[in-house]
Amino acid sequence: MARTIGAVTSALALLALAGCSQETPLTTPDGSPISTVTTRVAEVNIVNADRDLTQTCLAPTAPDPGVADVARIVVTDPALLDDVCALGLGPKVTAIAADGAVPTYLGPQLGAVPVIGATPDARAADQADPDVVLTTPRTEATAKSFGDAHVATVASGDGWQERFRSVAEALGRTEAGTRLLDEFHTETAKTGRRMDAAHNQVSLVRFTGDSEMIAGTDTFAGQILAEIGIQRPAPQRTPSSFTLTDKNFTDADADLIYVSFQGERGLAHGKEVLLDDRWLDMGAPTWKRVLSVDDEIWYQTSGLAAAWLVLNDVKGSLDGNS
Structure with a gap:
């Protein structure tokens, strides 16, 4: 009987230690955290x-002077999500009306937006309640699910910079779009010279x-x-x-x-x-x-x-x- 009690006690102690190890991050003897991120692959x-x-998306941008701001956005083509992210408008996206997953690199903000499919039902469309549906010619048919919402169709075949300008214009941020691209070009030039x-x-x-x-x-x-x-x-x-x-x-x-x-x-x-x-x-x-x-x-x-x-x-x- 003593051996059984001892075994149970030991098992409980191990479980307690296991529980603690799950809640407490690994540290070095001096208390510094030990990273568990994989940093190498095949010696590279x-x-x-x-x-x-969480830092992928840029700071929120303001609409052009005299332009009414958009409040609720639905995106029907995932390719446009990067542009919305760069304009800092992720919090305004109420639904992604497309099939498939949101690109991981866009972070938790857009990753948490409901993905309601390319043919959303009436309930999902009503909950999204957009005032602007951002779409492309390839996915424009999906916009019909959102009734009277304004549809902004963005051409997607002229390169990523032109697409970004088109998205910025569609969301009332032409000036901000131009400024953000100029800032990127300035930084690439500086980087090239410095390196x-x-x-x-x-x-x-x-x-x-x-x-x-x-x-x-x-x-x-x-x-x-x-x-x-x-x-x-x-x-x-x-x-x-x-x-x-x-x-x-x-x-x-x-x-x-x-x-x-x-x-x-x-x-x-x-x-x-x-x-x-x-x-x-x-x-x-x-x-x-x-x-x-x-x-x-x-x-x-x-x-x-x-x-x-x-x-x-x-x-x-x-x-x-x-």
Whole structure:
């Protein structure tokens, strides 16, 4: 009987300790918190591994003089959410009338907005109660679900900067849109000068589930690097992306390589390549000048909010790795 009581007591003590360990963050002996964020993948450091997504969206902007402010916005195309985020209007979005998830990088503010589907029912539409439905030609049919609400259709095929200007105009913020783009252009120019970007050659490699691709200059990340003034290796100065093969594998090399992974399969394949002798024998890997970036932010989206994240990734990593 004593042994049974002792065993129960020990078990309760272990449970109590387990409960405490879940509530109390890990610390060093001096009380400093221990980070549990993954900071490396296949011996490659991750840029901004502990990124604070609550800071993605910019400060709220004011409407143009004499223009009545929008109060409640419904967005039917997720591609426009970045623009709304950059204008600081996330709190005004009452629903996302589309299929699929909100991009993670936009943070908890937009991540908490109800996603009511591309064919919302009457109840969901009534709860959203928008005074403006922000849409694109591709998703314009969804706007009919919101009755008499004003529909602002934004052309989406002229590049992310023109799309941002169109969204700003549709939401009564033409002046703010122009100012925000000017501020970004000013900062990219300053960054390029400070980092001597013209004398840095940077490679962009994306891992898919079964291949390695060089990101072209027309990709979102390619455009941001070009605006900063960063050079690409000669084989990578093409608008279109291309797949690496045995014959052109070393085209991936540069002063610094930014790698990214398309989904879980891309991550699994990328880990294999990053630890392979053929990769490790190139110059940048030999000198530990390879960094991992977020594929969603750098390639799978576009917009001013994402552009600032890419720029800040570069500002925080190029100096010490090129």
